Amino acid sequence: MSSQRFTPTLNDVAQQAGVSTATVSRCLNSPERVIESTRNKVFEAINSLGYSPNFGARVMAARRTNTIGAIIPTMENAIFARGLQAFQEELRMQGYTLLVASSSYQQDIEEEQIRSLVARGADGLLLIGHDRKSDICQFLETQDVPALVAWTHDATARLPSIGFDNRKSMQALATHVLEMGHRRIGVISADTNTNDRARLRVEGIRDACRVAHLNPDALQIIQTTYGIESGAKAFAELISGPNHPTAIMCGNDVLAVGAMKQARDMAIDVPKDVSITGFDDIELARVVTPALTTVHVPHRDMGRRAAQTLINMVVSKTAVSSVELSTDTCLRGSLAPPPAP
Amino acid sequence: MSSQRFTPTLNDVAQQAGVSTATVSRCLNSPERVIESTRNKVFEAINSLGYSPNFGARVMAARRTNTIGAIIPTMENAIFARGLQAFQEELRMQGYTLLVASSSYQQDIEEEQIRSLVARGADGLLLIGHDRKSDICQFLETQDVPALVAWTHDATARLPSIGFDNRKSMQALATHVLEMGHRRIGVISADTNTNDRARLRVEGIRDACRVAHLNPDALQIIQTTYGIESGAKAFAELISGPNHPTAIMCGNDVLAVGAMKQARDMAIDVPKDVSITGFDDIELARVVTPALTTVHVPHRDMGRRAAQTLINMVVSKTAVSSVELSTDTCLRGSLAPPPAP
DNA sequence: GTCACCAATGTAAGCGCTTACATCATCATT
DNA sequence: AATGATGATGTAAGCGCTTACATTGGTGAC
Structure with a gap:
């Protein structure tokens, strides 16, 4: 019960228990290899000293x-x-x-x-x-x-x-969107240069366009960071341009939820005026009104x-x-x- | 460019660069203390060996x-x-x-x-x-x-x-709820035994009751785990009892959002039929419809x-x-x- | 009684690094 | 030219732990 600041080491425990450091170490790592009476002495010492092994030293010696x-x-x-x-x-x-x-x-x-x-x-x-x-x-x-x-x-x-497969998954969703009759599609994505998931998801949408004989370059794509506010901002931008999309596919649910929030704030009805989709199917997707169409991961x-x-x-x-x-x-x-x- | 599996050490670097380990260490920790030409040699060796210091050893020697x-x-x-x-x-x-x-x-x-x-x-x-x-x-x-x-x-x-102050903050919110005329209040909280924040927030609601000369023991409290689904379940329970609350105060926004989702699923209008409040003011709070009354942290x-x-x-x-x-x-x-x- | 064997424990060599201290060259000062 | 600073580098002692190997004493077989 000393109150001084001092961190006990294996050695201190060994001395206190009157055994060697090896025995203490064994008590800690393979207790079955030391006889019970000794083990008890050691654990007593450990407790009374408040000993706790030093991870760094341990790693260094044991290499895992x-x-x-x-x-x-x-x-x-x-x-x-x-x-x-x-x-x-x-x-x-x-x-x-x-x-x-x-x-x-x-x-x-x-x-x-x-x-x-x-x-x-x-x-x-x-x-x-x-x-x-x-x-x-x-x-x-x-x-x-x-x-x-x-x-x-x-x-x-x-x-x-x-x-x-991010690409295939998003293509499947995009195919649904196209089958519903949407022709002007907006995309809100994360940065496609440094984020392969984002890139592949956009590619998936393009794939679906190709299959439907649509020009994938006609997609209106906005790249932004993941975040509700970013989604909201991108939505506002997409929707206020001329010839605005009737469906906006988002790179993930967070962006999609931001878009939905913005739609509400702008009194744009989802899905009557514009459809919105997400990706991930996080809990959020089922919480918003209307519930979000998305890809379940x-x-x-x-x-x-x-x-x-x-x-x-x-x-x-x-x-x-x-x-x-x-x-x-x-x-x-x-x-x-x-x-x- | 040897392909064998071998993790180079400080010592290897030192030998490769033709200096002592101390110098290599100094290059890493206080480069200004090593003359540029030496430093270059050392860094060259470091790169060519793909050396990366061993954290455990470092900690042990430097003690921070x-x-x-x-x-x-x-x-x-x-x-x-x-x-x-x-x-x-x-x-x-x-x-x-x-x-x-x-x-x-x-x-x-x-x-x-x-x-x-x-x-x-x-x-x-x-x-x-x-x-x-x-x-x-x-x-x-x-x-x-x-x-x-x-x-x-x-x-x-x-x-x-x-x-x-979790207690005071929640009391302030509860006071608003009471001032609006609510008398039957339900509470959805996390476990108050092991979670002091949850406990204090409930206490805050009770404080507000006392101030308003209401019996704090009349509160209908459900304890559950944090999670949207838990909130939903607790809401359903509270609302389907006799004499159900007109306002449900939740221990955090996640529970509150779950409650709102359940209300929607049960075709109960928020806030016309029942009011719901949260705590935290996470992004979620502004995303749901209607937006959630909560405590901003x-x-x-x-x-x-x-x-x-x-x-x-x-x-x-x-x-x-x-x-x-x-x-x-x-x-x-x-x-x-x-x-x- | 001797011996081999085994279980329990001790001894001590590192693990890879930092750093106090020692050494050595260099250079301005007298 | 001798002196002392100064700065760059080397030497070597640990940091706290694990573990291969050495030691010890007790056991049963013969």
Whole structure:
């Protein structure tokens, strides 16, 4: 019960218990290898000293951490939340700890975070999307840290991925929109240069146009950042131009919800005057009025399987192949035929 | 360009560059102390080897990490997202890295995460709320890791806090509700046993009742978990009882939005038939129809100031005093006088 | 009684890094 | 030319832990 500031070490515990440091270490790591009476003495000492092992030292000596790192573009909205929560729950169950960092959708920050988590001894990494410089992949290979990409699927990419086909999923939704009779389509997307999910989703819409013999270049596309306010602003812009779209397809639900809010503020009726669609099917989609037509992504399943896959990669040190999950188109109230001309 | 799996160390770099390990270390930590020509040689070696410092070793030798840990109850919804994002941005600006862990609103998991982050060398910790066992506070003191509590304010608590008065804020909102004429009030709250914010908010409603000479025990309170679906379910329960409330006050916006969704599904008009209020003023609140009456919490400001305060604690190793931020009541469409009897 | 064997514990060598201190060259000052 | 600053670099001692290997003493087989 000394009140001085002093952090007890393994050595202190050993002395207090009258054993060697090796024995204390064994008590902590493989208790069955030390006889009960000794073990009791040691744990008594540990408690009375308030000892807690130093992680850094431990890692250095044992060279593994049971830690998985995840770097997501943002924590600010719910896109990644559900999947990540499932990811973490599964990891916990298997005895791993999750460390999360966010990159604010910026490649250089992501790179910095990757290095930081690797340096901290992450045994494996979960990343979002395939858009990153190849030297950082090289770095991961050199360091021998397995990495898994989620939220997208690309069997040809350098890193294995577990996710869905953003392009195909969006094409399916766009096909519905076109079949309803819409011909002037607006798109609100995130930056397609640095965000492969956004890029692929836009490509999916273009694919659908081609199939329907429409000129994909006629799409009115606005690129912005993910966020409700951005969606609102982009909607206002699209809708106030001449020849404005009768359907606005958004790169995700957050943008779509922003668009719907703006529509309401401008007294534009959804879906009578204009249809709006999203992507992700986060909880939000069912909360707004009318409910949002969107693409359902199996976030929890993806998160759980990502955890299993990544642990597998870490443990077996072998490569795994990419997994494609399927999505569903969710038709809800925000999509209807275009108004009569 | 060797392809074998081998992680280069400081020593390898030193040899490759023909200098001592000390010089390499200096290049990394205080480059101005190394002459340019040497520095170039070293960085060349670093790049050609793909060297990346080992964090554990570094921490052990230098005994600080420039890392701040945060443990939040959940990542699953947006309650903590905005504040945490601001927290992280401020930390980054000051050269600190943020590590986030989540506790799923469970005390024992929180404790485990605290130990884990401390063991990983977090220089300081951000925690949410004051409800935790005292031995874990003792642990933090022994380990000499400063911790700051956010999302609530309590000048008398053991740990310093930066936040707002949950009780007073909710009382202010409840007073509005009562002034509008509501007499039968329902409450949807998170678990008040383990969540001090939830407890204080309910207390605030009771305070308002007392002031209005109403019996606080007449409140119809349902405790549930935070989540849209939970809110919906609780709403259905409250509304279908006899003598059902004319106003339902929710512990946060997420619950409130769930309640509104359920109202819509049950064809109950908000606010004509029943009023609904939230707490937090997350983006969601302005997206639903009608917009949600709630308490505005200055999340970003709180996050930013928490970062500054915590860094200050870490650097100066001195205690700081708690800071109280003020909240605003946001009156929006979801609150109206009760229907005529 | 001797020996081999085994379980319990101790000894000590690192793990990769930082940093106090020592060394050495350089250069302005006297 | 001798002196002392000054700045650049090297030397080596840990940081707290794990673990291969060494030691010890007790067991049962012969």
